[in-house]
Amino acid sequence: MTVQICSLIVNEPQSIPADGQYHVVRFPFGAGESFDDCNMHQTAQPDGYAVTDWRHDDRSGLIWPAAEGWGSLNALMYWDDGSYSEIRSRFVRDPLDLSTGFDSTCTEDTPSTPGGQYRAKHWELFVHPGTPLALMVKHDAGRSVNLSFAELKLAIHS
Template identity: 55%
Template sequence: MTVHVCSLKTDSPQSIAGGGGYSIVRFPYAVGAESYDPHGMHEQQDPHGYEVRDWQRDERSGLVWPAVEGWATLTSLIYWEAGDYDELRDRYVRDPLGLSTGADSTATEHRPPSPGIQCFHKTHQMFVHPGTPVALLAGHTASKSVRITLAEFKLAIVPEGI
């Protein structure tokens, strides 16, 4: 059985706008310490031919394009810097930019800050399809932008028929 895996990690801080909305968490394309993408699900040029030039500014750098149809386990980790937020938010979204089937969110969590460092881990399972990208989105209720200082996003797909 071949499990298709994409594992992304960044410790480059990225700013998330305040006000409670969601932003796509972006990831670099260069393979690094824990990044792993042997099935080409996080390529700089997407299946539509669009090429991301600056991963830190382009939301498409947060998209993972499933290589096969199947049952997927999504796992993520987010570390937040301190801020005046009352709530931290995250969710997984199929097609967050409306490139194929339209946005469809799942596993949405809103949580108050905890004492100490703000670090959150989540896992969710769902069906995925080639041509419909998935992404990790995050948000907060602070009055100004706050940075994510570390983020990981992992997708493991067991193909249909196995």
């Protein structure tokens, strides 16, 4: 059995607005990634779109599965201390409604604890090459809060 892996890491704070909406977590391309030998997270995307600035384009948060199969998703999120009582995260198939339509799964809400929030999550699902995946987050603070570190990993068992 072949396992195809895409492992994304961002060690740069992302400001998550206090607007009550979910936001795609964005990841750098190239040297900023830990592993992407199957080209599932590239600036030139399968639908012909080219990302020019990963920091400002939600498409930089997409993983485009390289094969049909059973996908294992993992995420790690470090939130700065903030005036929130709850943070939420979810995995989403086609979060930007580019192919098969928005389909969220594994939505979690967690109460805050003193200081920063450090969350890890895991979910498994069927994945398809034409349907991108992303990690989305939100919080209930009255001001923007930084997501100071994030990882998103997909392993496809085809």
